[in-house]
Structures are given as C-alpha cells and as structure tokens.
Amino acid sequence: xxxxxxxxxTDEFTRERSQDLQRVFRNxxxxxxxxxxxxxxxRALNAAKLEKIxxxxxxxxxxxxxxAVSCMAKNPNHxxxxxxxxxxxxxxxxxxxxxxxxxxxxxxxxxxxxxTASTDGRILVSCGTDCSVRLWNVPAASMMGLDSSSNYSSxxxxxxxxxxxxxxxxHQWDGDHFATAGAQVDLWDYNRSEPIRSxxxxxxxxxSVRFNPGEPNLLATxxxxxxxxxxxxxxxxxxxKLIMQTKTNSVAWNPMEPMNFTAANEDCNCYSxxxxxxxxxxxxxxxxxxxxMDIDYSPTGREFVTGSYDRTLLPRERRKHEYLEAVKKRxxxxxxxxxxxxxxxxxxxxxxxxxxxxxxxxxxxxxxxRRRAHSTPGSRPIVSGGDELLRGVPDAVSHRNFDSAVDIDxxxxxxxxxxxxxxxxxNAMVARAVLPxx
Amino acid sequence: MEDDKKPQxxxxxxxxxxxxxxxxxSKVKKYLRGSGADLEGVKDKKLRGQLAVREDLYGESAKAxxxxxxxxxxxxxxxxxxxxxxxxxxxxxxxxxxxxDILSSRKAFDMILPDLGPYTLDYTSNGRYMAVAGRKxxxxxxxxxxxYLIKEMQVRETVRDVTFLHNELIFAAAQKxxxxxxxxxxVELHSLKEHGATLKLQFLRNHFLLASINKFGQLxxxxxxxxxxxxxxxxxxxxxxxxxxNRWNAVVGLGHSCGKVTMWKPTSSAPLVKMLxxxxxxxxxxFHPGGHLMATAGQERRIKLWDLRKFEVLxxxxxxAKSLExxxxxxxxxxxxxxxxxxxxxxxxxxxxRYMSHSMVKGYQVQKVAFRAYEDVLSIGHSMGLSSxxxxxxxxxxxxxxxxxxxxxxxxxxxxxxxxxxxxxxxETIMLDPTSIGNVRPEKKKERLTKKESEAEMQAAITAAxxxxxxxxxxxxxxxxxxxxxxxxxxxxxxxxxxxQQLKEEQQLLKKKQRISDxxxxxxxxxxxxxxxx
Numbered sequence: 013x014x015x016x017x018x019x020x021x022t023d024e025f026t027r028e029r030s031q032d033l034q035r036v037f038r039n040x041x042x043x044x045x046x047x048x049x050x051x052x053x054x055r056a057l058n059a060a061k062l063e064k065i066x067x068x069x070x071x072x073x074x075x076x077x078x079x080a081v082s083c084m085a086k087n088p089n090h091x092x093x094x095x096x097x098x099x100x101x102x103x104x105x106x107x108x109x110x111x112x113x114x115x116x117x118x119x120x121x122x123x124x125x126x127x128t129a130s131t132d133g134r135i136l137v138s139c140g141t142d143c144s145v146r147l148w149n150v151p152a153a154s155m156m157g158l159d160s161s162s163n164y165s166s167x168x169x170x171x172x173x174x175x176x177x178x179x180x181x182x183h184q185w186d187g188d189h190f191a192t193a194g195a196q197v198d199l200w201d202y203n204r205s206e207p208i209r210s211x212x213x214x215x216x217x218x219x220s221v222r223f224n225p226g227e228p229n230l231l232a233t234x235x236x237x238x239x240x241x242x243x244x245x246x247x248x249x250x251x252x253k254l255i256m257q258t259k260t261n262s263v264a265w266n267p268m269e270p271m272n273f274t275a276a277n278e279d280c281n282c283y284s285x286x287x288x289x290x291x292x293x294x295x296x297x298x299x300x301x302x303x304x305m306d307i308d309y310s311p312t313g314r315e316f317v318t319g320s321y322d323r324t325l326l327p328r329e330r331r332k333h334e335y336l337e338a339v340k341k342r343x344x345x346x347x348x349x350x351x352x353x354x355x356x357x358x359x360x361x362x363x364x365x366x367x368x369x370x371x372x373x374x375x376x377x378x379x380x381x382r383r384r385a386h387s388t389p390g391s392r393p394i395v396s397g398g399d400e401l402l403r404g405v406p407d408a409v410s411h412r413n414f415d416s417a418v419d420i421d422x423x424x425x426x427x428x429x430x431x432x433x434x435x436x437x438x439n440a441m442v443a444r445a446v447l448p449x450x
Numbered sequence: 451m452e453d454d455k456k457p458q459x460x461x462x463x464x465x466x467x468x469x470x471x472x473x474x475x476s477k478v479k480k481y482l483r484g485s486g487a488d489l490e491g492v493k494d495k496k497l498r499g500q501l502a503v504r505e506d507l508y509g510e511s512a513k514a515x516x517x518x519x520x521x522x523x524x525x526x527x528x529x530x531x532x533x534x535x536x537x538x539x540x541x542x543x544x545x546x547x548x549x550x551d552i553l554s555s556r557k558a559f560d561m562i563l564p565d566l567g568p569y570t571l572d573y574t575s576n577g578r579y580m581a582v583a584g585r586k587x588x589x590x591x592x593x594x595x596x597x598y599l600i601k602e603m604q605v606r607e608t609v610r611d612v613t614f615l616h617n618e619l620i621f622a623a624a625q626k627x628x629x630x631x632x633x634x635x636x637v638e639l640h641s642l643k644e645h646g647a648t649l650k651l652q653f654l655r656n657h658f659l660l661a662s663i664n665k666f667g668q669l670x671x672x673x674x675x676x677x678x679x680x681x682x683x684x685x686x687x688x689x690x691x692x693x694x695x696n697r698w699n700a701v702v703g704l705g706h707s708c709g710k711v712t713m714w715k716p717t718s719s720a721p722l723v724k725m726l727x728x729x730x731x732x733x734x735x736x737f738h739p740g741g742h743l744m745a746t747a748g749q750e751r752r753i754k755l756w757d758l759r760k761f762e763v764l765x766x767x768x769x770x771a772k773s774l775e776x777x778x779x780x781x782x783x784x785x786x787x788x789x790x791x792x793x794x795x796x797x798x799x800x801x802x803x804r805y806m807s808h809s810m811v812k813g814y815q816v817q818k819v820a821f822r823a824y825e826d827v828l829s830i831g832h833s834m835g836l837s838s839x840x841x842x843x844x845x846x847x848x849x850x851x852x853x854x855x856x857x858x859x860x861x862x863x864x865x866x867x868x869x870x871x872x873x874x875x876x877x878e879t880i881m882l883d884p885t886s887i888g889n890v891r892p893e894k895k896k897e898r899l900t901k902k903e904s905e906a907e908m909q910a911a912i913t914a915a916x917x918x919x920x921x922x923x924x925x926x927x928x929x930x931x932x933x934x935x936x937x938x939x940x941x942x943x944x945x946x947x948x949x950x951q952q953l954k955e956e957q958q959l960l961k962k963k964q965r966i967s968d969x970x971x972x973x974x975x976x977x978x979x980x981x982x983x984x
Contacts, residue, residue: 013530013536013549014529015541015546015842016526016529016550017528017554017840018824018825018845019550019554022595022857025856038851039849039850040850041846044846045853046741046884047879050887054876384973384974385973386974386975386976389973389974
C-alpha cells in the first residue's frame with residue numbers, strides 16, 4: 013500500500029517573526045473561483061461608479077496675480093514652466109511641479125494681451141495694450157530650481173513700441189520671427205525695432221494669430237470682421253480668407269496633422285477645418301452653451317481643450333488602476349456600466365442654458381422649415397446636414413461629429429489655456445471655473 | 451534488474467520532450483476556460499482584429515499560468531495505491547493512519563457524544579473551522595488545526611442544521627421554530643423568524659444570501675448584509691429536507707418526497723429546472739464543484755449521476771444514501787447507515803466506482819458527510835457523535851491566499867471581509883450558466899420574403915389545400931357540387947392572407963410614388979389645395 017495525504021505544517025505556511033511579510037500562495041485554477049464573470053462585472057460596475065465619485069479634474073491653483081489673468085503660454089522646451097500675463101501688466105513664470113512663481117517680468121504699463129516663447133525656450137515675447145512688444149530672456153531650466161530671491165524679477169531684452177495696441181502674439185516654429193495681431197498683422201524679427209512686414213485684409217482688428225507647426229511660413233489669424241485669414245510669409249499678400257457667421261475668438265493648429273486647424277467661435281461651437289479646403293468644416297464640436305473663448309491642442313493632436321464664456325472647461329483626467337480599466341473595458345457594453353460611464357453631470361446653470369439653447373435652435377429650424385414650405389421650391393436650398401447650427405460655415409458641411417467631452421491628459425497642457433479675462437478668480441491662474449463634465 | 455533499467459536509459463529525449471509538451475498543453479487547457487471565440491463568423495473586420503488580439507492575450511496568459519504552476523503550486527495531491535492483490539477499498543483507516551505522518555494521523559478521530567446526537571456539521575470555505583450541531587441543541591465551533599474548541603453551547607431546542615456565514619465569526623443554526631444567527635462567542639445576534647421552522651440552511655458565499663427551506667416547503671433567500679428578504683417562494687411540493695447549493699452557479703437544488711429535483715434562483719418564483727429523478731423520495735443530493743454533475747439518491751435504492759448540461763442520467767447505481775458529498779477533486783462520499791463509501795471517477799468518463807469504504811460501529815446512523823476543503827479529510831456526523839477519516843486525494847493540495855486561506859490571520863480575515871463585501875454579487879447574477887454574463891445575444895434578422903418566395907409559398911399552400919381530404923358528409927351535403935364548392939372555399943381561405951399582404955404592399959408602393967410625383971412647382975404649404983385626381 014502506498015499512501016500520501018496532504019500535510020501542511022503551520023511553520024511552513026505562516027511567517028516566523030512578526031516583522032516578516034505574510035506569505036502568499038497562489039493557485040490560478042479557475043475551478044477555485046466560482047462566478048468569475050459575475051465578479052468581474054460587479055467590479056467593473058463599482059469601478060465605473062467610483063470613478064464618477066472620485067473624479068477630481070481640478071488639480072490645483074497657482075495664486076499670485078493681483079488682476080485677472082489674460083493670457084498664458086507654455087514653454088516648448090521646458091514642460092514644467094508656463095508663463096502667464098495679467099490685466100495689470102504683470103508677467104510671471106510658474107513652476108508647475110511645485111506650483112510656485114519662479115520669476116516675474118515687470119514692465120508692461122497696460123494689460124498683457126499676448127505671450128509666446130520661442131521654440132528653443134530661451135526668449136519670451138509679450139505684447140499688450142500699452143502698444144509695446146517686449147522680449148525677455150527666460151532663465152535656463154536649471155536656474156528655475158534655485159532660490160528665486162536673488163534674481164526674482166528680470167529686465168526686458170528689448171522693447172519695441174508701435175502705434176497701436178496689440179491683441180495677440182505667436183512665435184514661429186523653428187525660426188526667429190514672431191507675429192503680432194493688432195490693427196494689422198505684423199511680422200517681427202528679434203533684432204529689428206520695426207516690423208519687417210505687415211499684412212492687412214480689411215480694416216478690422218486682428219484678435220489672434222497662430223503659426224502652423226509644420227510649415228513655419230504659414231499663419232492663421234482671426235479678426236473682428238468674423239474672418240479667419242491664412243497668410244503665407246513668402247507671399248506679399250494673404251492666401252485665403254474665410255468669413256464665418258460669427259466672430260472666431262481663437263484658432264489652434266493640430267500639431268500632428270498640421271493641415272488641420274480648429275476655430276473657437278462665438279456661436280458656442282468649434283469648427284475643424286482642413287486648411288487646403290476651407291469651403292466646408294470637417295467637423296463641428298458642440299457642447300458649450302456660450303461663446304468659446306480659447307482653444308489649444310494637446311501635443312498628441314488627438315485631443316483639444318476649449319474654454320468658454322459659460323465658465324466651463326472640457327477636460328478629463330484618467331487615473332485608475334489598470335485592472336479596473338480592463339474590466340470596465342471588457343464589460344463596457346453592458347447596460348448598467350454603459351449608463352454610468354456615459355453619464356455626465358452638468359451644473360444647473362449649464363444644464364438650463366443648454367436646454368434654452370436647444371429651444372432656440374429648434375425654433376430657428378422650425379422657422380426655416382416654414383419659410384421653405386411657403387416659398388418657391390428651390391429658392392431656399394437645404395444646407396446638407398440640415399442643421400441650422402452650421403450656418404456659420406460658408407458652405408455645406410458634410411461631416412458632423414459631436415465630441416461631447418474633450419480629453420486632456422497633462423496639467424501643463426490644461427494650464428496653457430489662455431483664458432479670457434475678467435471671468436475667473438482674478439489671482440488664480442488656473443481658472444477656478446466649474447469643471448462640470450465629470 | 452539490468453533488463454528493467456535498460457529501456458529507461460535508451461528512451462529518446464525527443465519523446466520525453468513531447469511528453470512534457472503534452473502535459474503543458476493539458477495544463478494550458480485548464481486555464482483557457484473553454485474554447486475561444488469563433489472568429490470566422492465575425493463579419494466586422496475591425497472587431498475580428500480586436501477579438502484576435504484578445505484571444506492571443508488569453509492564450510498567452512494561460513500559457514504563463516501553466517508554466518508558473520510548478521513554482522507556484524509546490525504541493526502534490528494525495529493518493530492511495532494498492533499493491534498486489536489488495537484493493538483500495540479493503541484498506542482500513544487504521545493502516546492508513548499508521549502509514550501517514552504524525553500531523554496527518556491526528557486528523558483522523560472519533561468523537562463519541564452519545565447524548566445529543568445525531569450530529570450535523572459544516573466547514574468554512576477554507577476548511578479550517580467546523581461548526582457542529584447536535585439534534586438536541588448542542589452547538590460547537592472547533593478550530594481543526596489546533597483542535598481547539600472555540601465555543602460550545604446548549605440552546606435547549608431542536609437544531610436541525612448549521613451553516614457558517616461568510617467567515618468563522620458568524621454561523622446560523624436552524625432551530626425548532628426559526629433559524630438563529632450566533633457569533634463565535636455564542637451570542638445570539640438575530641433570530642430569523644420569517645423563515646419559519648427551517649429544515650435545511652445553505653449560505654451562498656459570493657452573494658451573501660442565506661437560503662433556507664422550511665417544514666412547509668417554502669424557500670427563503672435573505673440578504674445577510676442588509677437583512678433584506680430577497681425572495682420567498684412556495685415550492686408547492688410539500689415538506690422537503692434535502693437542499694444543496696450548486697457552488698458553481700449558486701443555484702439551489704431541492705430534493706422532494708415525490709422524487710422530483712427542483713432548482714431555484716432568487717429572482718424567479720418558478721423553478722428553473724424541475725426533473726423527476728427517482729420513483730421514491732429523494733434522500734440526498736450533491737453537486738460536483740465543476741457544476742456539470744449532480745448525484746441524487748432515492749428511497750427506492752438507487753443512486754444516480756446526472757449530467758447537468760443535458761439533464762440526462764449518466765449512470766445509475768444501486769444503494770441507499772442518507773448523505774452525499776463531492777470533494778474538491780471530485781470524489782463522491784456516500785453515507786448510509788453505519789458505513790461510508792467513497793467513490794472515484796477512475797477513467798474520466800464519470801463512471802464512478804468504489805475507491806474507499808469505512809465502517810463505523812454497528813448501530814451508528816450517518817447524518818451528514820462533509821469533505822474538508824484543502825485537506826484529505828472526510829468528516830462524518832452521526833447519531834453517536836463525530837468521526838473524521840482520511841481520504842487521500844480528496845482535497846485540493848494548493849490553496850490560494852486570496853480565495854480561501856486556511857492560515858488566515860485576523861487582519862487578513864478583516865481585509866477579506868471588506869473585499870468580499872465590495873465584490874458582493876447581486877442576486878440577479880444567479881443563473882444556470884454563469885459564464886453567459888456579458889455575452890451579447892445574437893441578433894435575429896427579421897426575414898422579409900421576396901415576391902418569388904411568397905408566390906412559391908402561396909402555391910405550396912394551395913396544393914396542400916387541394917390535396918386535403920374532404921370529410922364524408924351526410925346525405926344531401928355530400929353532393930359533388932357541394933364538395934367542389936367546399937374545396938374552392940378552402941383554397942380561397944388559404945390564399946387570402948397572401949393576397950392581403952400583396953395588396954398592402956402595392957398600396958404602399960403607390961403611396962410612395964405619389965409622394966415623389968407631387969407637383970414640384972408649388973411650395974409645400976400650398977400642395978394640399980391641389981384637387982386630388984382619382
């Protein structure tokens with residue numbers, strides 16, 4: 013007779029001293045775990061719920077500005093540092109990691125309206141309502157960690173004065189030019205006190221300017237006359253002009269697909285365009301209930317963030333355990349999980365405004381339908397897509413997509429929003445706005 | 451001697467390698483949890499790609515688990531092998547106890563408690579603690595590692611069944627009028643009066659549900675976390691004192707005196723399954739831990755093994771059983787009278803045959819047999835106390851600390867309690883096939899017949915009506931003209947639905963055409979004033 017039975021001595025399976033770690037034994041046999049799928053489903057459901065409960069998109073505020081923040085810029089060469097300019101003429105450099113002010117750049121007499129850093133991150137250009145453009149030396153990255161008391165504020169490298177107030181500035185990618193927006197679009201060189209070239213199309217004020225990240229000579233501007241104008245610096249005149257139904261507050265180029273840009277419009281929507289084919293918007297992004305004030309793309313080109321006059325940002329942040337993400341993904345099609353994951357909480361004022369806006373849009377649509385019914389067939393052509401929201405686009409809009417939530421990943425990126433002035437807590441740099449879409 | 455050795459030495463290494471690969475394959479199969487998705491049938495190219503990636507991932511993880519098995523799972527399962535003419539069922543417990551190590555030999559014992567029997571018992575899921583209940587009110591909890599009697603008490607009332615709840619701190623006892631819940635110190639925490647005079651109790655660990663069947667054949671499910679009565683169903687089949695949970699899908703099986711077995715879930719008032727298993731009353735039943743096998747015993751001296759996938763009987767054996775129980779490794783214990791037999795599936799085709807047998811003193815009556823999880827031990831509650839015997843090969847040799855840990859510390863127990871409460875499953879997840887959760891029901895396409903097909907169908911119906919034999923009627927009603935008329939009527943009746951359908955479709959088409967051909971010269975609002983042309 014041969015016999016063996018399971019025999020476990022307690023010493024082998026428990027720890028010897030209380031300082032030791034508890035011993036863990038694994039057996040991955042599926043038969044030991046009953047109801048595997050049901051358990052995974054419950055975990056996915058709980059993870060979806062917990063994510064909603066603990067969602068905290070607001071990471072922190074950086075305090076110090078005395079007046080409202082009017083513009084921001086990120087340093088392309090140094091991820092931790094971002095610049096901000098305020099309505100009282102104060103410019104500050106912040107360390108995002110420690111959330112401290114590292115440097116101040118005093119000098120502007122009026123509001124700072126535009127900030128930009130050169131691609132190598134060494135020169136900061138600012139402009140404002142005091143009709144001056146100032147160039148500043150940015151401290152090296154290694155200096156930022158040092159005690160800031162020794163050299164806290166710095167002197168401008170150069171000051172160039174013009175006749176008109178400035179509204180915005182942007183630096184060329186991989187070049188030593190920068191462009192300012194104001195009464196006209198001016199192109200500047202670091203070493204010249206006068207703009208090397210000026211562009212004008214119409215008499216209205218230009219309110220924003222952005223260089224194309226792929227083609228350094230291409231730039232897009234928006235102006236008060238509701239237009240978006242594309243310029244090529246190699247040509248003496250502008251390339252294309254596009255008139256929208258309402259004013260465009262800002263544009264941003266997609267850094268990964270440099271032919272595409274997205275315009276933030278007064279009519280609560282953002283429109284994505286292909287620069288080669290401006291006659292129709294590629295995509296309309298609707299969700300804001302008030303004018304969209306500013307827009308910026310994430311470096312991946314997959315997401316963008318917008319800030320609106322309705323006091324909201326549309327960001328999202330993901331920080332969850334990999335496992336929970338996996339089970340959530342696995343059970344995402346089940347109705348309970350789907351419902352919770354898809355649900356977005358809206359603050360009451362936004363919810364009400366959205367409802368009101370829906371009514372307005374509906375009324376306009378109905379009115380248009382009735383007009384069409386009472387007029388000669390063919391005299392009021394149906395815009396393809398059939399939505400009155402798209403009236404701002406000059407021609408037919410073929411493709412519509414409703415990206416309800418715009419994702420962003422990094423703080424530096426969300427902070428680089430140039431927020432409109434006066435609407436946010438005046439000395440907090442990251443808007444203390446409601447972040448409702450979570 | 452040399453002749454024996456030689457063939458081993460010259461065995462080619464390739465063959466050995468192949469054997470190792472085969473072994474690995476069989477191990478991988480265990481971790482794959484069934485066959486993969488049928489990718490051929492998926493039309494969506496993107497989805498097919500995603501599924502292929504997912505399937506690869508499953509295969510990899512199964513392979514990894516199989517490979518790490520030899521390090522993660524060092525213990526090997528027990529065995530009992532006979533030598534020569536000896537048979538395994540002839541081997542006595544005394545000789546087994548003499549052979550095994552001293553720690554294991556202590557696990558075999560007889561506890562003579564003549565006054566308060568017969569005894570029933572229950573183990574915690576990790577197999578460490580045992581709750582004992584004597585019919586005449588004797589309740590006790592024993593730590594089986596140290597053989598320490600944690601608590602013993604006399605409730606001075608009939609106790610019919612006992613079960614641990616999620617851990618060893620709380621247990622429920624089915625007493626004379628209603629079940630009560632006690633903690634480890636013997637304090638009565640709750641009395642569950644709604645359940646009535648309960649005969650059997652079972653606890654569904656993953657769902658935290660206490661299931662009970664009372665004297666009147668009423669099945670109750672109570673949530674043990676919130677105290678809510680989840681379900682209360684009348685079985686309608688009279689008094690029933692055979693109840694067993696299928697641990698694989700948490701479906702409760704009841705064995706009735708009419709020979710029927712019914713299976714229940716808390717979310718349906720009708721049984722999921724109702725099967726006539728025996729001609730006599732059901733005396734015992736048990737579910738295989740794999741979920742696909744059920745053993746039932748009837749009063750008419752039959753023990754049957756059932757395939758729960760097809761609900762068919764696999765094998766029928768002759769014999770009585772007061773209590774049946776499957777072990778973790780699939781051994782079947784059959785307790786009857788004063789003897790207990792252990793059956794084993796020798797060949798892998800569910801043909802169970804005798805593996806061990808154990809006879810107690812004549813006159814003892816077995817009440818309950820229960821295998822101890824993660825140990826090679828079978829405990830027997832009988833009329834004169836408790837016995838424990840060694841059954842090599844019955845238990846799972848390797849435990850998982852996160853599933854059930856026999857060496858759990860207090861801190862680990864508390865942590866596990868929280869985690870299991872977070873993972874508590876809702877009662878809706880109890881179903882016959884728990885693997886179907888998360889599956890998508892295949893889409894049913896609504897078929898629309900083409901004109902040709904509907905025509906063919908109509909023709910078939912007409913020919914069928916023509917060839918249908920006419921009844922012979924009474925005189926005067928059986929004239930050829932009448933018969934002909936009847937026949938035509940039958941054909942017309944058959945044709946009618948098809949013609950109606952055709953007419954409807956034609957009208958729809960006409961309507962559509964008219965809409966398209968509306969006068970394009972007038973604005974839409976004025977078109978309604980155009981006189982209609984008939």
